Amino acid sequence: MSKAIEARTYEEALAWLREHGFDVLEAPGTNGRVFLRKYNVSAAIQKTAEDGIKIFAHPGYLIGSEISKLVNRGYQQFLKNSKTEIPATADHLKALQSFAEELKVALGLPSLYNESLGTVSESYHYDRVKDNDKAPVDRPKRPWEVAGKAVAAKKGRA
Numbered sequence: 001m002s003k004a005i006e007a008r009t010y011e012e013a014l015a016w017l018r019e020h021g022f023d024v025l026e027a028p029g030t031n032g033r034v035f036l037r038k039y040n041v042s043a044a045i046q047k048t049a050e051d052g053i054k055i056f057a058h059p060g061y062l063i064g065s066e067i068s069k070l071v072n073r074g075y076q077q078f079l080k081n082s083k084t085e086i087p088a089t090a091d092h093l094k095a096l097q098s099f100a101e102e103l104k105v106a107l108g109l110p111s112l113y114n115e116s117l118g119t120v121s122e123s124y125h126y127d128r129v130k131d132n133d134k135a136p137v138d139r140p141k142r143p144w145e146v147a148g149k150a151v152a153a154k155k156g157r158a
Contacts, residue, residue: 008108010047016106036103039095042067043103053107059100061092070096 008016010032017036018024027033032047033056044057060067061079063086068079070088077088104111131139 008053008106009051010053011051013045013053013106013108020102020106022102022106037062038102039099041095041099043099045107055103055107059096059103061088061096 014024014034021038023037025035025037027035027044030046033044034046035042035044035057040062041059042057042062043055043059046054046056048054057067060069060081062068063079063081063084066081066083068081071078071080071085077093078085079088079092101111103109
C-alpha cells in the first residue's frame with residue numbers, strides 16, 4: 001500500500017530541517033543554496049525556479065571539512081574524498097542512512113524500499129568489473145584479449 005507524499009516548498013523544507021536539528025548554512029556567494037549538517041553527515045540543496053527543491057550535493061560523511069563519497073568495492077565500503085579514503089564503519093553507515101532518510105522526509109521525496117534496508121553507495125567498484133563503466137573503446141585491453149591476438153600472430157608466421 002503506497003502513501004501519498006507531501007511535496008514541500010523550499011521554505012517549508014528549510015523550516016522542517018531546522019525544527020528537526022539540522023544545521024543549515026547558507027552557501028557563500030549563492031542565493032537559494034544551503035548546506036545541511038547532522039550526525040557529522042552533510043549535503044547541499046538548492047531552490048529550483050518553481051520553488052521546488054533539488055539536491056545539489058548528495059549526503060556524505062564529513063572527513064575534515066569535505067563531504068565524502070561512499071564507494072562500494074564489493075568486500076568493503078569506503079568513504080572517499082579528494083584527499084583520502086577510509087574504511088566505512090557501522091557508525092558511519094548508520095549516520096549516513098539516518099541523515100538520508102530524514103532528508104527525504106524533509107524534502108517530500110519517496111523513501112524506496114531498497115534504500116531503507118541499508119546504506120546505498122553512490123558508486124560500486126568491484127575488482128572484476130573495473131573500467132566496465134567506460135565505453136568499450138576507452139577500456140584498457142584485458143590480458144586474455146591481448147594474449148589471444150599474440151597467439152594468432154605467432155601461428156600465422158610459422
